[in-house]
Amino acid sequence: MNPQSNDPLDAVLKRWQPQAEASTRFQAGVWQRIAEREAASPWTFFRQRLEEWSALLTRPRYATAVLAAVVLIGAGLAQIENAATRESSQALQARYLNSLDPYSQTHS
Amino acid sequence: MKRLLLLLAAALSLGVGAFYASQRMAQHDSCVMPMNKTAEMRWLRSEFKLTDAQYERISALHEQYKPTCERLCARIAESNEKVTRLIQSSPGMNPELKAALQESADVNRDCRQALLEHVYTVSHEMNSAEGRRYIEMMQQRIVDMGHQ
Numbered sequence: 001m002n003p004q005s006n007d008p009l010d011a012v013l014k015r016w017q018p019q020a021e022a023s024t025r026f027q028a029g030v031w032q033r034i035a036e037r038e039a040a041s042p043w044t045f046f047r048q049r050l051e052e053w054s055a056l057l058t059r060p061r062y063a064t065a066v067l068a069a070v071v072l073i074g075a076g077l078a079q080i081e082n083a084a085t086r087e088s089s090q091a092l093q094a095r096y097l098n099s100l101d102p103y104s105q106t107h108s
Numbered sequence: 109m110k111r112l113l114l115l116l117a118a119a120l121s122l123g124v125g126a127f128y129a130s131q132r133m134a135q136h137d138s139c140v141m142p143m144n145k146t147a148e149m150r151w152l153r154s155e156f157k158l159t160d161a162q163y164e165r166i167s168a169l170h171e172q173y174k175p176t177c178e179r180l181c182a183r184i185a186e187s188n189e190k191v192t193r194l195i196q197s198s199p200g201m202n203p204e205l206k207a208a209l210q211e212s213a214d215v216n217r218d219c220r221q222a223l224l225e226h227v228y229t230v231s232h233e234m235n236s237a238e239g240r241r242y243i244e245m246m247q248q249r250i251v252d253m254g255h256q
Contacts, residue, residue: 054112063115070119074126082131092151097246099148100173100226102180102219103254106188 156238165233173226180219184254187212216254224250 057066098104149170153163191212194205227246231239 050112051109054109058111058115066115067119067122070123071126074123075130078127078130089151089155092148093155093245096148096152097249099146099170100177100223100246101249101253102177102184102223105177105181106184 156234156242158234158238162233162235166230169226169230169233173222176222176226180215180222183215184219187215220250220253223253 056062149163149167152158152166158166187208191205191208194208198205223246227243227250231242233239234242
């Protein structure tokens, strides 16, 4: 602002006093929002993620993929277990043969 | 959320179903074994699809064969010890060592004969196809007996 200016707006600005008042509920609202944020627990976070995943996985395409994967995993685990059983079967066969062979009992 | 739970329940059911279906396909002949028998006899029952009656008779034959097997085992040990002792003490082949080797061969023959008789007896208790398969399984052990 130029000190030698005679702009009438200067006099108006000098007299102007802002009379804005904060809403009486403003402060209470701020505190309420803070309390809500603090109340947001990890469970809430988990629940939100779960809902997102739910929305994704229950789409027909993804649901089919999940079911197919689970079937493959189940069948695969059974194959692994069967392989272990087959090994055990060979060991039992050897035990049976040894139980009948006097020579194998001489060595034991 | 409800749909996700339904999906998980369906996935669990299918996974468990696939596991048992696959397992059953691989072990379609599996059956419940009485636990008072030895594991190898329970294996024999499963492997050769023995009925309860066949299993009982074959178990009895197995028990009857045991004393024979133990007696032959003692003869083998005695014969081996004699041959070992004579080899160490003799400067060369002599009639006593020859006789000991002959005795060892006789024991081997007796072992094969006893086992073969047992195998035939057991196979006759099985179904025809299983009996043949049992003899096939045993024949190599009989041929190789004493040479392993």
